[in-house]
Amino acid sequence: MRISIAATTISVAAMIISLSFINGFQEVVAAKIFNFWGHLRIQHYEPIKVAIAEETPIKATATIRNLIESSNNVKSVTRFATRSAILNANGTIEGILLKGISEDYPFSKLNQFLIAGKWPNVSANNTEIEVAISKFTANELGISVGEKIFIYFILDNGAQPKTRKITISGIFNTGIDVYDKIYALGPLSLIQKMNNWSNDQIGGYEIDVKDEKAMTETGEFLFSSLPPGLNAITLKELSPEIFDWLNLQDTNKFILIAVMSIVAFINLITCLIILLLERTSMIALLKALGARNQTIQDVFILYGSWISGIGILLGSFIGLGICFLQQKLKFIQLNEEAYYVSSAPVSIDLFQIFLVITGTFCISMLVLIIPSLIVKKISPVKTLQFR
Numbered sequence: 001m002r003i004s005i006a007a008t009t010i011s012v013a014a015m016i017i018s019l020s021f022i023n024g025f026q027e028v029v030a031a032k033i034f035n036f037w038g039h040l041r042i043q044h045y046e047p048i049k050v051a052i053a054e055e056t057p058i059k060a061t062a063t064i065r066n067l068i069e070s071s072n073n074v075k076s077v078t079r080f081a082t083r084s085a086i087l088n089a090n091g092t093i094e095g096i097l098l099k100g101i102s103e104d105y106p107f108s109k110l111n112q113f114l115i116a117g118k119w120p121n122v123s124a125n126n127t128e129i130e131v132a133i134s135k136f137t138a139n140e141l142g143i144s145v146g147e148k149i150f151i152y153f154i155l156d157n158g159a160q161p162k163t164r165k166i167t168i169s170g171i172f173n174t175g176i177d178v179y180d181k182i183y184a185l186g187p188l189s190l191i192q193k194m195n196n197w198s199n200d201q202i203g204g205y206e207i208d209v210k211d212e213k214a215m216t217e218t219g220e221f222l223f224s225s226l227p228p229g230l231n232a233i234t235l236k237e238l239s240p241e242i243f244d245w246l247n248l249q250d251t252n253k254f255i256l257i258a259v260m261s262i263v264a265f266i267n268l269i270t271c272l273i274i275l276l277l278e279r280t281s282m283i284a285l286l287k288a289l290g291a292r293n294q295t296i297q298d299v300f301i302l303y304g305s306w307i308s309g310i311g312i313l314l315g316s317f318i319g320l321g322i323c324f325l326q327q328k329l330k331f332i333q334l335n336e337e338a339y340y341v342s343s344a345p346v347s348i349d350l351f352q353i354f355l356v357i358t359g360t361f362c363i364s365m366l367v368l369i370i371p372s373l374i375v376k377k378i379s380p381v382k383t384l385q386f387r
Contacts, residue, residue, distance in 0.1 A: 001307060004271035008311025008360075009318065011264035015257050015356050016319030021326075022253045023352075024345035026246050032174055032340065033242060034208070035109045036183075037235055038078075039215045042068065042222065043204030045231035052097055052182060054082055055203030057195070058230060067225055068205060073218045075210045078105045081203030083191045086161075087133070087184075089141040089149040096137060098151075100188035106208070110172065117145035117170030122187035124199075129190055130169035134180040138171050145171060153194045162194055175336045178242075257356075264311070264360065265367045272304045276374050293376050297369075304368040305361075312360055316353070323348055 042064070044056040060079055068077050079102040087094045100122075107119045120130035131151070133143075143149060147168050152161040166186070174180055192201060209215050215234050222232040236243045276283070283296055323346045326332055330343040 001271060001275075004267045004307050005311045005314070007267035008264045008308055008364075009314040011260040012312050012315025012356065012360055013319035013322070014260045015360075016316065016353055017322055018253055018256045018260075019352050019356065020319075020323045020346050020348050021344055022249045023349055024347035025339070025341065026249055027347050028345040029176075029242070029246060029340045030212075032113075032176055033235055033239060034212070035112070036174055036176070036179055037238075038206040039209045039212065039235055040207040040219050040222070041204050041233050041235075041238070042207065042226065042230060043233070045229055047231075052082075054084060057081070057197055057201040058204060060200050060202045060205075064205070064226070064230075068207060068222060070225075071218055071221055073209045073211055073214050075208040076106050078102055078206050079188060079202040079204075080105075080206045081188055081191045081195075081197075083153060083194060085184075086152040086154070087137065087141060087149060088152065089143045089147070092141050094137055094140050096133070096184045097182045098131070098184050098186050098191065100186055100191035100203075101206075102188045109208070113172040113174050115171055115173050117168070120169040120186055122189075124187065124189040126187070129164055129166045129187065131166045131184050131186040132170040132172055133168060133184045135171055135173040136177075136180045137184065138168070143168060145169070164190070175340050175342065176242075177337055177340075178239075261360065261363070265364065268304060268308060268364055269367055269370060271307060272300060272368060273374065275303065276300060297373075297376075301365070301368050305365055308361060308364040308368075312357055312364075316357055320348070320353070 042058075044058050046056060065077060068074055081100045083098050083100065085096055085098050087096055103123050105122065110119065114132075115135060117132070120132050121128075122130070129151075138144065141149070145168055148165055149168065151164050151166050153164075154161050172185075188202065189199075191197075191203075192199065195201075209218055215236070219232045219234045226232060286296055287293075326344060327346045332344040334341055334344055336342045
């Protein structure tokens with residue numbers, strides 16, 4: 001009986017922990033991606049271009065901006081462009097993709113990534129060119145906040161690269177290597193000058209939405225409303241490898257829940273069968289005294305439900321306790337390069353926890369009917385004859 005309670009406890013706790021950890025992992029990694037690159041992009045329609053390719057310029061107009069902001073789900077809109085460049089410092093060079101952003105960029109969503117210095121002043125009137133680089137790039141170049149280094153822009157015609165002196169305003173670390181090893185943040189005006197663009201030419205619009213679940217619908221609405229030649233694309237379409245990997249975690253979650261459920265149910269069945277076999281003489285005697293099969297079955301089902309209930313309560317307490325401790329203490333550490341997070345994130349969904357508890361209890365009750373049917377097979381005459 002104790003083994004059965006322990007198995008149920010461990011199974012329920014494992015289901016709660018796995019749900020909370022996987023939910024937290026998916027939410028945190030997705031949030032990092034969306035915070036760095038927004039939820040949607042409006043740019044020139046080029047379906048065969050890779051996500052990190054430089055954009056074909058489009059003209060920024062009040063009409064397009066008003067059309068984007070007409071969607072009730074749009075939270076913020078900002079202009080951007082990207083340009084490949086090379087940083088040179090301490091005899092070392094490092095290739096980057098400079099993301100140029102405008103003055104209205106919501107830096108508040110990036111504050112969680114800033115580990116030193118400040119975000120760059122991207123005003124076109126700023127006489128000093130400020131750039132924020134990743135921790136990876138800073139380590140490769142051996143530089144820190146406040147240092148001045150050279151940035152080189154390679155020209156397509158093979159001419160001598162354009163060179164500018166920049167100031168490192170800040171260092172960030174997203175934990176997502178595909179961003180940290182590539183991107184730096186700087187003023188949009190710098191890219192416009194290096195590309196010989198006019199002030200109204202940009203790479204595209206970066207859009208944050210209010211409801212992430214309606215991101216695809218918002219993209220479809222904008223695409224149908226935009227002028228020909230422009231495309232509205234979601235980050236899930238631009239980075240399918242990351243989001244497909246995140247979705248695979250659901251499969252792991254369901255497999256673990258299924259295995260833990262099977263373990264709990266087999267233990268309950270085994271426990272009840274053993275209890276029935278140990279009480280064979282008692283069952284026969286009760287039958288001889290006039291007890292009905294259903295009455296005796298109800299006794300053992302009630303006993304089994306008591307075992308199941310204790311296991312579920314203990315499992316819930318242990319599972320939620322570990323989740324709350326992880327939220328506060330973060331004692332489970334992860335390799336950030338592999339998992340994009342430094343500690344296991346936790347997101348407790350009370351509805352999912354309720355489904356685990358009620359689902360486990362209801363299925364346990366149904367499973368307990370199977371061994372209780374043995375009661376019908378016990379004959380008072382045969383059993384008491386050999387007593």
